[in-house]
Amino acid sequence: MLYWQVLINGVLLGGLYACAAIGFSVIWGVMNLINLAHGSMIILGAYITYVINSATGLDPFLTIPISGAALFLLGFMVQKYLINHVIEGSVFMTLILTFGLDLLLVNMTLLLFTADFRSITPSYAGLGWEIGTIRVPYTRLGVFFFALALTLILSLLMNRTKLGNAIKATSFDKDAAGLVGVNVFQVYAITFGLGAAMAGMAGSLISVLHSFSPVLGGTFTMKAFVIVVLGGLGSVPGAIVGGLILGITENFASVLLEAGYKDAISFILLVAILVLRPRGILGKQFFAEV
Amino acid sequence: MLAVHHLGSGYKPLQILWDIELSVQEGEWLALLGPNGAGKSTLLKTIVGLLKPFQGEIWYLGKEISALPVHEMVRLGIALVPEGRRLFAGMTVRENLMMGAFSQNDNGKITAQLQRVFDLFPVLKEREKQVVGTLSGGERQMCAIGRALMSRPKLLLVDELSLGLAPVVVDGLLETLVAIKQEGVTLLVVEQDVNTALAYADRGYVLREGRIVKSGEAKQLLEDPSIQKDYLGY
Structure with missing residues (x-):
């Protein structure tokens, strides 16, 4: 019975992971842009x-639409006024820019909310x-x-649209x-906005279950990275499969192994998939040659 | 219809085109000739806004368009069939054609134009649901021309029409372009084979090392013995 539980x-955790990773996946798949601030957007x-x-x-x-709209706006602006200027350049430029954005978001939330862990307990929590x-x-x-x-x-x-x-x-x-x-640059801005909105809404969901602090952003970015590589870049079913695998594996690891190994498991999975099937389980050749 | 003055362009910081003067009259078929590396594709890319000119002006229907972004050209009636076809690889033939109508809003006209494209290229109708990666080279070129036509252009630019295609297929494509021209579409076609290109065109321009070295009526150019020399670059 324990194993069923x-x-x-x-x-259940895997579904949340899929939602938390899909924005990262879409931004990466469409623009070849790795958003290192994704985890911080979740925390935001x-x-x-x-x-x-x-x-x-x-x-x-009920706050999901609000966090979604706020993060869409933030993402749209960031892409339109910052990232669009360097997106044609080398990958390192966009990596450095989103890394800087991550630092900015982390320190802004630290300043506003301190590093204390917060949690939300709805009346029906028990x-x-x-x-x-x-x-x-x-x-x-x-x-x-x-x-x-x-x-x-x-x-x-x-x-469909x-x-x-x-x-x-x-x-x-x-x-x-x-x-x-x-209008490609407009599409870039909307795509980044959508990715950020998905991160923000996933953050609202996470706040119901787990305690959070600004310093956890990096952890979520790494999880999103693992899920996307597991499932396949830019694909919604891929993110769901990747999320479920990570969620289930983490839960079994925390029961069967010592607590410290839980995070190691996701990286062992990452290395294994990169060796065995580099394009991910459901991955398509997204940047295929004609 | 289209006039290019004193145009310089290229890939920063490398300048490829120098002092280009070119004009296209409404309803004509213009051939753009020249050896590999002469700057033919660069010229077409600059006209549609994929590259920004270093110097000079581009006028289209009485309007200076060289500062406009690429996505606005198709709304003005300029469509490019790019070198290498550049189809959307993961999409079907129909989805590619419908993307061609992205700038159009009238669904009735889109459906009519799709039918028109299928009439011009019946094989695309047969392959409608196939992903474009499964098409032959000729079918891909048809799909690329069809996609460009879906925006109902006034001026159609075709880059490297015959590249990698069998002569029979090229003949078929040329005949289709004749039909497209008869509907009032103005054509600017880059073509490798001088004789074929000039047999269909009204006028021609010869590019060499980024400059226009010769221009005139297609018939005169065909009889000009120095053309072959320019073309081969000796």
Whole structure:
């Protein structure tokens, strides 16, 4: 029975991981840009929920649109006024820029909220389903469904709308996209905004389950990195598969091995997948030659 | 329709084109000739805004367009079939063609134009649902021309029409371009084979080492013995 409980916990955590990584994946897949500030954007989303919840008592799940909108705006501006100026340059330029952005966000949140760990406890935090000896808290269940719903919405946006077509075309060939009338730099700004919004909303979800502090940003960036490489770059199903694998593996590792090995496991997975299947489990050749 | 004055362009800091003077009249077929590395593709890329000119001006329908970004050209009626086709590799033929109509908003006109493209290239209709990576070279070029036509251009620029294609396929494409021209589309075509290019064109320009060395009526150029010399670069 213990293993079933661990598996269920792993799946529920995996759904959240998928949602937390998908923005990182889309930004990387479309612009070939590794957003080192992704984890800090997640943390920022968590603090937005924290501030609203402690000021007004609004349910943390209902703050999702607010953190999403705030982070979209931040991401859009950052891409439009900063990253677009260096995106044509070398990869190192964008790495340094997003690293700088990460430092800025971390220190800003440290200044505003200190490094103390914060957490949010909704009134229903202790309640849950019990089937036999298996317990599923409502908060974990709620986080899981919101995470999947947000990921699905992003997927529909990417695959069913004109904006999604423009983003896909830009990721395949930005010059050709420009030739058919796509404003490539505008698409970049919107894509970064969407990626940031997904990070922020994932942050709101994380704040319901875990305590958080500005210093955790880097951990989330590394997890997003592992998930994206596991599942495959720029693909929504890939992020879901990668998230589930990481969530389940981490949960089993924390039961079967000593606590310290939990984080080591994700990096062993990373190395293994890079050796065995470098493009990820569901990865496509995203930057394929014609 | 299109006039290029004193144009210099290239890939910073390397200048490739020097002092280009070129004009395109409405309704004509203009051939752009020259050996490899002469700057033909650079000229087309500069006209559509993929490269920014170092000097000079580009006028289109009475408007100076050299400062405009590339995505606005298609709304003015200028479409480029780029060198190497540059199709969206992960998309189907139909999705590629529909991306060509990205700048269009009238769904009725888009559907009509899609039908027109399928009439010009019936094989694209058969391959509609196939990912473009599975197409032959000729079919890819048809898809690239079709994608450019989906924006209902007034001026169609075609780079390296025949590159890597069998002569039979090239003949078919040239005949289709004749049909496109008859509908009132002005053509500027870069083509490797001098004789083929001039057989279809009204006028031609010869580029060499980034400068225009000769221009005139296609017939005159065909009879000019120095053309072969310019073309080979000796």
